[in-house]
Amino acid sequence: MTKVAFAPDVFTWPADEPQLIGSRCPVCQAVTFPRKPSCPRCGNPDMAERLLPRRGTLVAWTIQGFLPKAPYAGGETEETFRPYGVGLVQLGDEVRVETRLTEADPEKLRFGMELELVVVPFRTDADGTEVVIHAFAPTES
Structure with missing residues (x-):
């Protein structure tokens, strides 16, 4: 049987220990989930991908x-x-x-x-x- 992720950009699967994919602002350090293209706190347009605990x-x-x-x-x-x-x-x-x-x-x-x-x-x-x-x-x- 074929398996696919409902939202492959939200979590790392297939992986032995999957993680949610969020983002972190390099300016104010705000962390978001799901991943965002810009920071909701300070407006920085360059969020970095962050694997969450x-x-x-x-x-x-x-x-x-x-x-x-x-x-x-x-x-x-x-x-x-x-x-x-x-x-x-x-x-x-x-x-x-x-x-x-x-x-x-x-x-x-x-x-x-x-x-x-x-x-x-x-x-x-x-x-x-x-x-x-x-x-x-x-x-x-």
């Missing part, structure tokens, strides 16, 4: 309990949709990212828990191609 801590979360409307491209129907977690993850002292979580049970999520970037299936296209996305999963440590 793979691990972070959970700052806030919710559960997506219903099928999102367009432009969501997950491929589910009302009948096949399964809830998933969405979280705000602090990556070191660099940046917070809003992201999908692998855990959908709110009883298993807690403030400050450690998470790690993983790659998970998103949908399978009609030709059998599996489309993958990045998400954050609780770590065992």
